[in-house]
Amino acid sequence: xxxxxxxxxxxxxxxxxxxxxxxxxxxxxxxxxxxxxxxxxxxxxxxxxxxxxxxxxxxxxxxxxxxxxxxxxxxxxxxxxxxxxxxxxxxxxxxxxxxxxxxxxxxxxxxxxxxxxxxxxxxxxxxxxxxxxxxxxxxxxxxxxxxxxxxxxxxxxxxxxxxxxxxxxxxxxxxxxxxxxxxxxxxxxxxxxxxxxxxxxxxxxxxxxxxxxxxxxxxxxxxxxxxxxxxxxxxxxxxxxxxxxxxxxxxxxxxxxxxxxxxxxxxxxxxxxxxxxxxxxxxxxxxxxxxxxxxxxxxxxxxxxxxxxxxxxxxxxxxxxxxxxxxxxxxxxxxxxxxxxxxxxxxxxxxxxxxxxxxxxxxxxxxxxxxxxxxxxxxxxxxxxxxxxxxxxxxxxxxxxxxxxxxxxxxxxxxxxxxxxxxxxxxxxxxxxxxxxxxxxxxxxxxxxxxxxxxxxxxxxxxxxxxxxxxxxxxxxxxxxxxxxxxxxxxxxxxxxx
Numbered sequence: 037x038x039x040x041x042x043x044x045x046x047x048x049x050x051x052x053x054x055x056x057x058x059x060x061x062x063x064x065x066x067x068x069x070x071x072x073x074x075x076x077x078x079x080x081x082x083x084x085x086x087x088x089x090x091x092x093x094x095x096x097x098x099x100x101x102x103x104x105x106x107x108x109x110x111x112x113x114x115x116x117x118x119x120x121x122x123x124x125x126x127x128x129x130x131x132x133x134x135x136x137x138x139x140x141x142x143x144x145x146x147x148x149x150x151x152x153x154x155x156x157x158x159x160x161x162x163x164x165x166x167x168x169x170x171x172x173x174x175x176x177x178x179x180x181x182x183x184x185x186x187x188x189x190x191x192x193x194x195x196x197x198x199x200x201x202x203x204x205x206x207x208x209x210x211x212x213x214x215x216x217x218x219x220x221x222x223x224x225x226x227x228x229x230x231x232x233x234x235x236x237x238x239x240x241x242x243x244x245x246x247x248x249x250x251x252x253x254x255x256x257x258x259x260x261x262x263x264x265x266x267x268x269x270x271x272x273x274x275x276x277x278x279x280x281x282x283x284x285x286x287x288x289x290x291x292x293x294x295x296x297x298x299x300x301x302x303x304x305x306x307x308x309x310x311x312x313x314x315x316x317x318x319x320x321x322x323x324x325x326x327x328x329x330x331x332x333x334x335x336x337x338x339x340x341x342x343x344x345x346x347x348x349x350x351x352x353x354x355x356x357x358x359x360x361x362x363x364x365x366x367x368x369x370x371x372x373x374x375x376x377x378x379x380x381x382x383x384x385x386x387x388x389x390x391x392x393x394x395x396x397x398x399x400x401x402x403x404x405x406x407x408x409x410x411x412x413x414x415x416x417x418x419x420x421x422x423x424x425x426x427x428x429x430x431x432x433x434x435x436x437x438x439x440x441x442x443x444x445x446x447x448x449x450x451x452x453x454x455x456x457x458x459x460x461x462x463x464x465x466x467x468x469x470x471x472x473x474x475x476x477x478x479x480x481x482x483x484x485x486x487x488x489x490x491x492x493x494x495x496x497x498x499x500x501x502x503x504x505x506x507x508x509x510x511x512x513x514x515x516x517x518x519x520x521x522x523x524x525x526x527x528x529x530x531x532x533x534x
Contacts, residue, residue, distance in 0.1 A: 041389045042164075045396040048093050057094060058397065061101025062405050068102075069109025071427065076106040077363040081249040082431065084371055085242045085438035092375045093393050099371055100394045103364060104156070104401025107343045108409055111148040115336075116141060124343050127315040131328060131335025138331050146278025147333050148340040149406040154282060155293050156344030156402035162297065163348050164395050170356040170384050177381040179488040180500045181508070185380065186482035188508045189359040193470055195515045207462065208471040214239050215479025222487060234447050242442050243451040244476055245370050246435050248469050249363065251456025254435075256463060258428045275410055281333035282341075288318055288334055289341050296342030300349020300362075314342035344402060355383050355391055358478070366470045369477050380481060 048054050068079040079102050087095040110125040115132035128148060135144040177185065190212065194204035217228040218238030229235040282289060292314040299310035318338035319325045328335050353359040358380035360366040369379045377387050384391055439448045459469045493499035501509075 041392040042396060044389060045393040049097065049396065054097060057098045058101050058400055061098045062105045062401055065102040065105030066109035066405055066408060069106035070112050076103045077367055078250045078253045079106065080364065080367045081245045082434060082438065084245065084374060085442050088374060088442055092390060095375055096390050096393050097397050099368065100397035101401045104398045105405035107347060108149065108152050108405040111340055112145060112409055115144045115148060124311050127311040127339040128336055131332045134331035142275055143278045144336055146275040146410050147281045147336045149409045150279045150282045151337045151340040152344045153402050153406035155296060155341035156348060157399060158293060159297050159345040159348035160395055160398055163351060167384065176504060179485040179492065180502060181504045182380050183482055183485040183489055184505045184508045185357060186478045188512055189478060190475060191512045191515050193474060203467050204471050207467055208475050211472050211475035212479050215476045239476060240448060241370050241373055243439050243448045244455050244473060245367055246439055247452040247455025248459040248472050249367060250431065250435050251452060252459030252463060254428045254431050255456060255460040282337055285334055285337050288337055291317060292338040292341040293345045296345030297349040300346035301352040310342045310346040311339045314338040357381055360470065360474060363470050366473050373477060378481065
């Protein structure tokens, strides 16, 4: 079964339309990855509305091509400008830029690209091999388990994302309330509409996604920068040496791959953590750590290997449980909804063809984007000399056209602006924007499975407390209590110290 859908994915890619979508996605992904402030999350949110009505395999081919190339593009500016294109490339600047200043920019870019490609491809092989296991696990979930899994996702994401746990939980609950606006799924009566006919359909996913991620990023970019860079370090050096750097440090490569994959599979931690952890272990396990920060190729191999391994690791909780591993994965869950796929444990069971398409496309996206970066890095980096005040209006216009394109509803544009402002405020107060989007995506799923469970159990509420449900509840309770216990322990320790 798995090999059949993989062969279907390959045949879909090797058509004229498939190749065009693949190359277009890679070019867009590299471009948006190179320009700081834009990345896979904002780019997929921007492209998503235009795929409305597409064949689902074509749509996810494009999304995967974008997703698989943005982080690779971000390494170019990290090396040539000392400015990471995405947050996941921050640690790459520590040794990448010093190498470029020494006249080894081509070697540094080749090291980053080859590390990323190999890390991504090996991680994909591991992911594909575990799909049958993930599919078996998904069969263990029924309506009550999915009901509790929805709350589990909210609590876990609130706990592991940056900022205050209580603040994140409050934002998550607020967004969950927003998800219940509209017509009651049972009685058909309007609720929380406040007299506005527009709210009869609830808050639409596309305006929420574009506002929260794309518009808020443009607000942030326009307020923080006048231009990204005025000059680019000239690309000199040997590409062959870059490849040799990876092969020579194969054990460092393998350790970084494992770190990236595991960190990616833990929801909400993010690529920046994987990036720094991989770099830190490279320094700690080195016999000459004093060379790091001065242009040591190992300082590129470790974080860039972890980056693409992390990208694949994020697919595990997202596709097997419906819990997004990052903001990009939260947008991907929105893409599932738009194309008629219900996020959750049944994605692998019922839409194995889509999962196969994502995996196979990532193989090509990782490979081709890394080759593009190796040989065209200097030319791609020139994109950063564009004034941000030219970029921002173009992206905003595309946002508003995309929003209007779905329903031809002018009020959707105002909702996009509203969520854009809310998203920017969340960035400023250090609260993850995922908590504003995720509840709106999974709120209807929670409600639907609660109602379905009630109709099945007919008043027997023990149906809600099977072994998996109890396990999820216990983890949720422990997650909520832990921050308060930790804080109390710290206060006691401080008083003892006094």
